[in-house]
Amino acid sequence: xxxxxxxxxxxxxxxxxxxxxxxxxxxxxxxxxxxxxxxxxxxxxxxxxxxxxxxxxxxxxxxxxxxxxxxxxxxxxxxxxxxxxxxxxxxxxxxxxxxxxxxxxxxxxxxxxxxxxxxxxxxxxxxxxxxxxxxxxxxxxxxxxxxxxxxxxxxxxxxxxxxxxxxxxxxxxxxxxxxxxxxxxxxxxxxxxxxxxxxxxxxxxxxxxxxxxxxxxxxxxxxxxxxxxxxxxxxxxxxxxxxxxxxxxxxxxxxxxxxxxxxxxxxxxxxxxxxxxxxxxxxxxxxxxxxxxxxxxxxxxxxxxxxxxxxxxxxxxxxxxxxxxxxxxxxxxxxxxxxxxxxxxxxxxxxxxxxxxxxxxxxxxxxxxxxxxxxxxxxxxxxxxxxxxxxxxxxxxxxxxxxxxxxxxxxxxxxxxxxxxxxxxxxxxxxxxxxxxxxxxxxxxxxxxxxxxxxxxxxxxxxxxxxxxxxxxxxxxxxxxxxxxxxxxxxxxxxxxxxxxxxxxxx
Numbered sequence: 001x002x003x004x005x006x007x008x009x010x011x012x013x014x015x016x017x018x019x020x021x022x023x024x025x026x027x028x029x030x031x032x033x034x035x036x037x038x039x040x041x042x043x044x045x046x047x048x049x050x051x052x053x054x055x056x057x058x059x060x061x062x063x064x065x066x067x068x069x070x071x072x073x074x075x076x077x078x079x080x081x082x083x084x085x086x087x088x089x090x091x092x093x094x095x096x097x098x099x100x101x102x103x104x105x106x107x108x109x110x111x112x113x114x115x116x117x118x119x120x121x122x123x124x125x126x127x128x129x130x131x132x133x134x135x136x137x138x139x140x141x142x143x144x145x146x147x148x149x150x151x152x153x154x155x156x157x158x159x160x161x162x163x164x165x166x167x168x169x170x171x172x173x174x175x176x177x178x179x180x181x182x183x184x185x186x187x188x189x190x191x192x193x194x195x196x197x198x199x200x201x202x203x204x205x206x207x208x209x210x211x212x213x214x215x216x217x218x219x220x221x222x223x224x225x226x227x228x229x230x231x232x233x234x235x236x237x238x239x240x241x242x243x244x245x246x247x248x249x250x251x252x253x254x255x256x257x258x259x260x261x262x263x264x265x266x267x268x269x270x271x272x273x274x275x276x277x278x279x280x281x282x283x284x285x286x287x288x289x290x291x292x293x294x295x296x297x298x299x300x301x302x303x304x305x306x307x308x309x310x311x312x313x314x315x316x317x318x319x320x321x322x323x324x325x326x327x328x329x330x331x332x333x334x335x336x337x338x339x340x341x342x343x344x345x346x347x348x349x350x351x352x353x354x355x356x357x358x359x360x361x362x363x364x365x366x367x368x369x370x371x372x373x374x375x376x377x378x379x380x381x382x383x384x385x386x387x388x389x390x391x392x393x394x395x396x397x398x399x400x401x402x403x404x405x406x407x408x409x410x411x412x413x414x415x416x417x418x419x420x421x422x423x424x425x426x427x428x429x430x431x432x433x434x435x436x437x438x439x440x441x442x443x444x445x446x447x448x449x450x451x452x453x454x455x456x457x458x459x460x461x462x463x464x465x466x467x468x469x470x471x472x473x474x475x476x477x478x479x480x481x482x483x484x485x486x487x488x489x490x491x492x493x494x495x496x497x498x499x500x501x502x503x504x505x506x507x
Contacts, residue, residue, distance in 0.1 A: 086123035144172025319343035372406025405437035
């Protein structure tokens with residue numbers, strides 16, 4: 001009898017879980033009901049706080065099912081500290097009516113006391129009806145004590161983005177929230193927004209907010225350590241105020257209208273800029289150790305684009321899909337730079353000019369160069385004079401590892417490789433990968449096949465391997481381990497007969 005009364009009391013929760021399982025074709029809801037009869041008395045008589053801790057570590061769906069079988073787990077469910085709601089955790093199949101998602105989410109949150117939520121994550125891709133419930137759901141879930149909020153509402157166009165009310169960040173919430181992630185919405189901070197004293201991480205993706213509004217928000221977040229902005233198209237000028245003395249990570253990507261990035265944060269440790277042509281004014285960057293920048297003409301404009309006052313820089317990644325000329329000599333030296341990664345997806349670049357980066361980095365230990373591309377325009381070493389350009393002898397006494405991905409027969413690429421072999425006296429290993437660099441067919445996680453390559457790229461790979469054998473192998477010192485990665489003949493057998501015939505004609 002007690003068990004039956006317990007079932008009636010929790011009928012609503014059971015129906016929610018049953019609806020979830022019905023959507024996936026699972027019978028776990030029925031199994032859960034049967035298991036409750038068998039295991040109700042077998043739950044160990046542990047202190048309630050320990051049971052709550054165990055319950056909080058279960059995945060959402062398992063935690064919901066467990067709540068059907070125990071008073072202790074039911075109480076734990078109603079004050080669960082971690083709530084993640086999306087299609088995966090709800091479990092409905094893709095063909096289920098979208099209103100069902102909203103009903104399930106609404107039922108879960110209505111059964112929650114709203115007390116004790118530390119982490120709340122709500123993802124509503126494709127669930128357009130949810131916009132009618134958002135205010136109520138957030139009012140239940142976002143309460144004093146919350147530490148992390150991730151909100152991904154669904155929208156059809158820019159005019160339908162959900163507007164985050166500033167009242168959501170009330171006094172109690174502002175005093176506890178540490179991480180805020182907002183996607184596909186708008187945020188317009190007003191004077192009523194007070195200081196967010198414990199906010200350490202802020203991520204905005206496709207969020208409608210102006211540069212002035214963001215600056216005001218940042219000024220109220222003096223404990224901020226990480227800032228990540230992506231596709232925020234209303235920001236034209238990003239200003240990082242000097243009060244952010246703890247900010248050590250800044251990432252700005254694909255904000256198409258952004259023109260200026262000005263930072264007065266003195267302790268910035270890592271900076272990433274991708275797909276943004278904005279002018280960068282980093283101010284005092286004595287603490288900068290990691291820098292990543294990706295945009296057109298970045299390599300050839302390194303003299304003006306790369307800040308010159310980063311004496312402690314250790315890791316540098318630069319990338320570009322378009323370069324007009326070679327790299328000029330750099331005006332400064334990166335005295336402590338140990339790892340350099342360069343990604344060039346432009347077919348007409350003079351790779352030999354990258355020597356200037358080696359000269360500017362006397363402590364460099366690792367060089368990674370990615371030149372993999374399907375179309376190339378550089379002069380092949382097989383179609384021109386085999387005489388290689390020479391440079392005055394230099395000593396790169398710390399360079400130990402060099403890897404070139406997408407190696408092909410461009411003369412300037414062969415010249416750069418030979419220069420490194422001659423001048424890097426401490427070199428331990430040289431890897432020349434003629435493929436895209438993707439996992440090969442011995443990697444079971446990728447279905448036992450290499451990444452697909454079209455005939456044009458396969459032709460480049462064959463020429464690249466031939467160039468290595470003809471111009472590089474005999475220049476490799478005995479102390480250097482040379483690794484040449486070529487395409488797999490088994491995975492590309494259907495194209496190789498034609499490629500072999502073309503290569504025979506070419507050579």
